[in-house]
Amino acid sequence: MTNSESRASGMSPEQLREAIVQAVIPLIAEWDAVTNAQIAHAASIDEATLLHVFNDKNAVLIAAAQAHMMTALDPTQVVQELQSIPLDQPLAARLVETIHALDTYHGRIATLLAPLDAYGTPQGQPTPDSGTAGEPRTRPFSREDFRAAARMDVIGQAVTKLLEPDQEHLRLQAGTLANVFLALYSGRKRTPHPQPSQLSAEQLVDLFIHGALTTTNRA
Structure with missing residues (x-):
């Protein structure tokens, strides 16, 4: 089992989603350039897990933007x-x-x-x-x-x-x-x-x- 798989398996769906969102917040300003691979790497998961939680790159970045806004x-x-x-x-x-x-x-x-x-x-x-x-x-x-x-x-x-x-x-x-x-x-x-x-x-x-x-x- 890879480290990415281990991390994902130890979390509930809600915890995993929140972890991805928080990890992606620093990438918001790179919206157009950032890739699924970079998002997955930032969240320490694989791309398959990322796309299981979110439909696409925009979905995770929108969620991260909203979380960042709520904090602000x-x-x-x-x-x-x-x-x-x-x-x-x-x-x-x-x-x-x-x-x-x-x-x-x-x-x-x-x-x-x-x-x-x-x-x-x-x-x-x-x-x-x-x-x-x-x-x-x-x-x-x-x-x-x-x-x-x-x-x-x-x-x-x-x-x-x-x-x-x-x-x-x-x-x-x-x-x-x-x-x-x-x-x-x-x-x-x-x-x-x-x-x-x-x-x-x-x-x-x-x-x-x-x-x-x-x-x-x-x-």
Whole structure:
């Protein structure tokens, strides 16, 4: 029995699939050039085993791309950073720290997903659904899938906790305002204008807290 056969025989189908996917992630940027033989070698299995688990090269690379994306979008670290912001600071200071934490999170995403920009998902190729053990989904990976992977609900809960100490002074519930703040932040990230036209963290927080009108012009 070869080492490849030994490795494959010692794993369940799910474990083998996951091992292949993780081994292939470094090859994502070489999508067009990589071969079945290279993929099998990276996963320490033979080509027959590879093609028993995945239909073809694209299938395994798509699965690897999705796994890499899910890792990049994992919000665990940013939520921990948000939870570590001292609640005894003024609200504005808390929210500025929130923006810095979110900027760091999106910077990590951009860095980790950079290899995906080199190829993109081939047109017409289904993306494996993370909940179906490799069975192909019938629709493209959508913006809502990205939001689910990034767990914006968890991030929203963490931001809510940062607003709650000032609840008695807020016009709306902290949870509602957390969603508004994140929407304002997302708009800042998507602005088409280059720096320095983009609002600073301090400017965005001031706009969120005090609104668009100057003090003398508020109705």
